[in-house]
Amino acid sequence: MRESIKSFIQRHYDLITPYYLKLWGEHIHHGLWLKGDETKEEAQENLIRELINLGQIQRNAKILDVGCGLGGSSIYLARHLNAEVLGITLSPIQAKMASRRVTEKKIKNVKIIVMDAENLNLPPDTVFDVVWAVESISHFPHKDKFFKKAADFLKKEGKLVLADWFQREKIKPEEREKFIEPIEHGMLTPKIEAMSNYEDLLENEGLRIIKLEDISERVSKTWDISIKYLKPFYRHIQRLTGLKTR
Secondary structure (H helix, E strand, O other), X not given: OOOOHHHHHHHHHHHHHHHHHHHXXXXXXXXXXXXXXXXXXXXXXXXXXXHHHHHXXXXXXXXXXXOXXXXXXXXXXXXXXXXXXXXXXXXXXXXXXXXXXXXXOOOOOEEEEEOOHHHOOOOOOOOEEEEEEEOOHHHOOOHHHHHHHHHHOEEEEEEEEEEOOOEOOOOOHHHHHHHHHHHHXXXXXXXXXXXXXXXXXXXXXXXXXXXXOOOHHHHOHHHHHHHHHHHHHHHHHHHHHOOOOO
């Protein structure tokens, strides 16, 4: 039987997360270069701060961190905003490692659990000020299911704050085949959408777009750096497992 995309993503992150932590750090997402001379870690925290500012996230907010990875954003939000954060991930290994880091750093208001974001199974009276999703939604086969669930768990004035991978608007079929489809295959993203597709999905759930920004040019340096860090690592993983991630 062909392995489902979700089980493949789970297995992928179960396997490579320890390597990610060692080679890439606690933030498994792009950096945002504002001056150009920041370290990778400084740029990654720049992205978190940018999203906090764009979302106007208040202190003491209750936040759901979707696809929390190693808990980097969850810990940052708890430390700097005194937020109460629930981090969810599909990977039991990520959840275990993130929970260990929360304990080691003595963070009291972060909890990490294993959960499928497309099927949020939380008590019906649960509500959040913010649903935070950084470079995770592109992994979801059924993004509409996630946005519907996210809307259900947001307070009336709550906010969905996200950063993700997008394809250019009105891309030609031959361009999509050449440039986008290899990324979808290699990075386990079932379908990379245009930003307008997300807008439609959000508006269908009664969510209003407050701010939308393309930051591609300011995050592209991530890829130059990642080649140095991750290319040998992926070759090693492929040899060990046969995983086709490129």
